[in-house]
Amino acid sequence: MYCPRCERTIKKERLEDLNLELKRKFDKDSIEHGKCPVCDTPLIQLKKEGQ
16 A cells, blocks of 8 residues: 555555554554555555456
């Protein structure tokens, strides 16, 4: 997943772990809703699954 505003990429493999960590530490669930945890911009999926 990619945030066009922050110009940062979050590896798909880390999304679940990162989401759990953010929820535990900061009570923030923006990744669950497809938004950047830093700036709240909608995340973009860079590659289609299976490619």
